Amino acid sequence: MMMRTRVGPWAQAVRGLGLGLIAALAFSFALNLLMLAVPLYSMQLYDRVLGSGSIETLILLSLMTAAALAAFGAFEMVRTCLLARLASRFEAVLTRPTVEQTAQLGGSGALGLRDLAQVRQALTGPAMAALFDAPWLPLALIAVWLLHPLLALFTGVSALCLASLAVANDRVARTPQRRASSSQLEAQILTDELARKAEAVRAMGMIDAMARRIGRLHGTALAGQQLAAERGGIVMGMTRAMRLAVQAGAMGLGAWLVLSQELTPGALLASSILVSKALAPVEQMVGTWKTVMVARESWGRLQRLLATVGTEPVPMPLPTPSGRLSVEAAGVRAIDGRPLLHNVSFTLEAGECLAVVGPSGAGKSTLARLLTGVRAPDAGTVRLDGAQLDHHAPGELGRHIGYLPQDTMLFAGTVAENIARMALQPDAAAVVEAARLAGAHDMIQRLGKGYETMLGDGGTPLSGGQRQRIGLARALYGLPCLVVLDEPNANLDGEGEAALMATLARLAEAGVTAVLITHRPQVLQRADKILVLDGGTMKSFGPRDAVLASLFRRAQAA
Numbered sequence: 231m232m233m234r235t236r237v238g239p240w241a242q243a244v245r246g247l248g249l250g251l252i253a254a255l256a257f258s259f260a261l262n263l264l265m266l267a268v269p270l271y272s273m274q275l276y277d278r279v280l281g282s283g284s285i286e287t288l289i290l291l292s293l294m295t296a297a298a299l300a301a302f303g304a305f306e307m308v309r310t311c312l313l314a315r316l317a318s319r320f321e322a323v324l325t326r327p328t329v330e331q332t333a334q335l336g337g338s339g340a341l342g343l344r345d346l347a348q349v350r351q352a353l354t355g356p357a358m359a360a361l362f363d364a365p366w367l368p369l370a371l372i373a374v375w376l377l378h379p380l381l382a383l384f385t386g387v388s389a390l391c392l393a394s395l396a397v398a399n400d401r402v403a404r405t406p407q408r409r410a411s412s413s414q415l416e417a418q419i420l421t422d423e424l425a426r427k428a429e430a431v432r433a434m435g436m437i438d439a440m441a442r443r444i445g446r447l448h449g450t451a452l453a454g455q456q457l458a459a460e461r462g463g464i465v466m467g468m469t470r471a472m473r474l475a476v477q478a479g480a481m482g483l484g485a486w487l488v489l490s491q492e493l494t495p496g497a498l499l500a501s502s503i504l505v506s507k508a509l510a511p512v513e514q515m516v517g518t519w520k521t522v523m524v525a526r527e528s529w530g531r532l533q534r535l536l537a538t539v540g541t542e543p544v545p546m547p548l549p550t551p552s553g554r555l556s557v558e559a560a561g562v563r564a565i566d567g568r569p570l571l572h573n574v575s576f577t578l579e580a581g582e583c584l585a586v587v588g589p590s591g592a593g594k595s596t597l598a599r600l601l602t603g604v605r606a607p608d609a610g611t612v613r614l615d616g617a618q619l620d621h622h623a624p625g626e627l628g629r630h631i632g633y634l635p636q637d638t639m640l641f642a643g644t645v646a647e648n649i650a651r652m653a654l655q656p657d658a659a660a661v662v663e664a665a666r667l668a669g670a671h672d673m674i675q676r677l678g679k680g681y682e683t684m685l686g687d688g689g690t691p692l693s694g695g696q697r698q699r700i701g702l703a704r705a706l707y708g709l710p711c712l713v714v715l716d717e718p719n720a721n722l723d724g725e726g727e728a729a730l731m732a733t734l735a736r737l738a739e740a741g742v743t744a745v746l747i748t749h750r751p752q753v754l755q756r757a758d759k760i761l762v763l764d765g766g767t768m769k770s771f772g773p774r775d776a777v778l779a780s781l782f783r784r785a786q787a788a
Contacts, residue, residue, distance in 0.1 A: 239323055240324070240532070243323040247316055247320050250312060252459070255365070258363060258365075259366060262363060264298050264301055267298035267302070268295070269293075269503040271292075271495075273497055273499065275291070288741045293434075300341030313747075316353060317353035318663070321349075325595060334752050344532070349528050352525030364511040364512065367389060370507050377500060381480065381481065381483060385504075388479075388509065392476075393514070399465040402461040403458040404523065406458040407527075410451045411527050417448045459727050464478070469513055469517075473509055476508075498731055503587045508627050548626070550711070553581065553614075557610070557612050560609065562605065562609075571600070571607075573609075573768070575610075577770070580741055581743060583734060584746065584760070585760060586763060590754065592766065596745065597747075598633070614630070629631050631713070632707070632710040632713040633713075633716075636675070636716045640700060645700060649664055650706060657704040664707040666701035670702065670729070670735055673699060695721045696720045712742070713743070713744045718753075731756060734753070738763050754774065754778070758774060760774050760778065
């Protein structure tokens with residue numbers, strides 16, 4: 231099969247971000263050059279204008295400084311806008327793959343969008359400005375050196391001391407902050423699960439236990455954040471005290487040099503401004519350490535989440551399959567190595583209906599996930615019209631398959647949007663056709679606003695049967711060639727069961743291959759073949775009547 235490779239979204243986003251940051255760094259160089267205008271202006275006022283009393287010189291210097299500061303303001307606006315656009319583009323490029331990867335990984339990819347927001351906020355905050363200004367510290371040191379080498383030496387040593395405090399701040403706060411972030415993340419995931427499963431939690435009296443568990447995690451996070459904040463506060467206090475001491479020391483040293491006639495009063499004022507300018511980014515980095523640490527952790531999680539996305543070969547588009555399904559010696563193992571399915575093999579021609587039966591834990595739902603491509607087999611293959619499922623691009627494969635899981639999993643949105651698989655612009659005709667095919671059209675029309683009825687997360691306020699019928703309509707949207715229904719009649723009443731039987735008949739007429747996982751014997755009437763699973767292995771497979779007769783004989787013999 232022909233493949234083509236592509237650049238992954240993470241690499242694409244980082245590459246675009248890197249080019250933009252280089253441009254922002256160039257603007258930072260210009261900003262730091264223009265920032266020298268104020269100390270130079272101050273020095274010229276003291277040493278030239280006040281000494282000569284020249285109004286013309288004062289006006290000329292003021293105009294030149296005003297022009298420099300206007301350029302400074304323009305460059306600062308450009309850099310701010312550039313960083314804002316870079317951050318927005320970075321988030322926009324990664325939003326979709328983050329959501330897709332979260333859907334693939336479930337809980338291990340949760341809160342990826344929050345991490346994206348953290349990185350965006352860091353890119354546009356004061357921490358980034360400090361990081362951009364810090365590399366140009368040598369410019370300020372050179373300017374101070376031109377005034378007097380001793381002042382430059384004093385400023386350089388002071389900057390190194392402040393930088394060491396910044397490193398110390400990171401070291402002492404990193405471990406508790408990381409522990410706090412991990413606990414907070416776990417608490418957030420558990421809180422989200424509690425909100426989604428609130429009914430079951432209330433019904434089983436689990437609220438107190440869940441609240442205690444979340445509270446313990448939140449308490450661990452608070453303790454870590456408090457410890458990190460206290461340690462950071464100590465370092466921050468030392469940094470500010472040292473910064474003021476350095477500035478006072480620079481003024482004292484400058485005054486001594488003036489008394490020694492090695493420095494002019496104007497140069498003393500200019501050196502004071504330059505020292506303050508040189509040390510400001512270092513102090514600002516210490517002050518924004520928490521933002522930097524949180525963003526760094528978010529960056530690492532995003533990188534781990536998205537590093538491999540999009541780097542795998544992209545399958546060549548395949549023709550629309552007709553629905554011929556073959557499973558060849560498929561096997562699945564649990565995380566602990568226990569076999570969930572073992573050596574399962576069968577073939578269905580397009581339009582055939584297979585009923586999968588067996589006791590609980592037999593592997594029926596695992597087989598359903600295999601047939602839909604949600605779970606890849608650990609052994610063997612699953613093919614649709616001769617092509618392995620992973621030979622189809624995931625987005626393309628999903629359009630050929632309809633799936634109704636045991637948990638219907640409706641989403642917040644209108645009934646029409648849920649049937650249309652949450653498409654931004656649902657095809658109204660296809661939505662109604664799917665609803666009619668599922669026997670749900672009349673039921674939907676009886677809802678408050680019909681197809682425009684808003685549903686909450688999980689499909690509230692619909693009943694279990696209503697949710698299942700809308701889920702069935704979603705599975706049939708676009709008339710896929712293969713439909714996998716896991717316990718499709720579990721919540722249906724007599725009317726819903728009759729509608730399901732009519733749906734199965736219409737699917738057979740349309741040539742749609744159907745796989746039904748069921749415990750109810752009524753559905754078996756519509757099956758062409760039956761597969762019996764027990765303990766993850768095939769016990770029987772074949773035409774309906776033959777398998778039913780075999781099961782009857784075994785029951786009689788037992």
